[in-house]
């Protein structure tokens with residue numbers, strides 16, 4: 003007799019559970035996705051001990067009749083796909099029909115459901131077997147509770163991390179689902195405390211506020227673009243908000259959160275020169291396209307995705323975000339809040355309450371204050387994100403300590419803080435270059451300039467880098483054959499044989515950035531001339547660095563190489579710190595800066611100037627409250 007047997011369903015479910023149900027957060031994900039697929043407009047998740055003791059998901063979706071409710075726990079039971087073609091046009095989050103079977107096989111399940119037409123049903127399962135079944139009065143929708151996850155697979159439990167880590171994963175999933183579906187009201191409660199609550203009104207920025215805090219939501223700029231096959235839209239943070247890791251870029255393809263390396267990279271590229279190195283933006287990106295272009299059936303948890311027509315999609319994303327950022331750039335300010343009532347001390351006796359803040363303004367301020375606490379730095383994250391990612395947070399700009407507000411604000415409830423319904427018109431406009439009057443220079447490093455509403459500190463090195471970068475970017479953008487200068491003595495370069503091969507294949511790209519490298523045989527090269535605008539005294543260095551760049555990437559991308567060249571050249575001759583400038587030099591510098599496309603950040607993404615408002619300064623001196 004042969005040895006091969008068909009596994010019984012119970013055993014195969016338990017094995018499959020290893021794939022689908024890795025940890026409590028995977029259960030949360032599958033259950034909430036089912037609720038979304040069922041057309042719910044309100045979904046509540048209650049966790050006990052990060053979901054290890056219990057996970058309850060309540061929805062107001064379609065519900066199930068008795069037959070479906072019982073069937074839903076068998077493997078490959080799905081209402082979402084019935085023929086092969088469906089697999090290429092998946093519009094629902096689930097389709098494999100294995101989640102409930104897998105989850106039930108490793109836990110104790112109580113399901114209450116009703117389709118609103120028939121009697122409700124309550125079923126209990128243990129380890130995948132139905133242990134009780136009875137009619138119950140229940141409104142339309144579903145309520146499913148998973149207790150004692152992994153009770154019969156103790157080995158799984160060992161792989162789980164701390165409660166905080168497991169909870170962090172669930173919060174992360176819920177945050178992404180809330181972002182993906184702003185029109186659904188989500189609530190996440192852990193051990194009785196609300197961690198996330200959205201209002202389901204369809205406003206993405208309000209969801210962003212609920213997750214990342216109001217002050218971050220205020221700094222998000224909308225973007226959108228469309229091509230033949232794809233539609234992209236979303237929100238991108240101003241460059242002044244940055245993160246130490248990539249988790250804050252959420253990508254959704256047809257309502258599904260995905261991790262996609264190339265798309266992430268495209269987003270970062272869209273911020274090129276606006277972000278400091280190794281810092282990442284906060285971005286929520288929605289991609290919509292015909293489902294046949296987006297193959298989701300590559301990974302059991304469906305987090306990965308295969309995209310067709312990437313050549314069309316990626317530039318679309320990059321341009322949409324880059325345009326939005328460029329038109330919204332503004333000067334970082336040392337002051338982060340709205341002006342509350344102004345109380346000049348010398349006028350105290352005559353003081354009458356100025357125009358009272360509107361309710362919404364007051365509420366936003368109260369929320370912002372609460373989030374800032376009494377710390378002297380602007381914290382970039384709000385509760386309730388408690389996963390590890392948050393702890394890596396650093397701050398970019400420090401602001402002076404803010405005195406505690408004296409004026410009365412309506413008290414806000416914990417929950418309001420998360421639902422943040424008051425964020426409406428929160429996007430800031432591009433600021434024009436300020437009319438500055440130079441006051442002087444400090445430490446040979448910063449120019450101090452004033453205007454009506456306060457003063458500015460301008461980093462002279464960063465300013466010059468930005469000016470030069472834009473100059474070189476234009477020069478390198480199209481190398482003019484008439485602007486060449488011959489060298490008395492040609493420069494010679496020698497490389498290893500394999501490097502020489504790479505260089506020979508990239509001679510054209512190098513020419514495009516002004517490096518006229520000639521093959522001299524035996525892995526040697528000469529340069530007999532270079533553009534007149536190469537920074538004087540740095541010609542050889544620049545040529546060598548550009549060659550290095552080509553060797554590093556092997557296949558030069560002309561666009562990138564131009565960018566590198568412009569940054570490199572702008573760095574070379576910029577005035578460094580500790581260099582005293584005359585007033586005339588400062589005037590010239592600021593005038594040149596004014597003409598720049600983006601005068602507010604240097605090519606490495608650092609700020610060029612920081613604004614100190616009169617109000618902020620008066621507050622520091624406690625002249626106003």
Ligand code: ADP
Nearest residue numbers: 036040074080081096097098099100101102144
């Ligand atoms: P899939 O989602 O891949 O179809 P699942 O095992 O997650 O597979 O669910 C099986 C089926 O149970 C679904 O196709 C759906 O018909 C039904 N179902 C599960 N959860 C719900 C819910 N919350 N509301 C209504 N129907 C549900």
Ligand code: MG
Nearest residue numbers: 032036096101
């Ligand atoms: Mg499912």
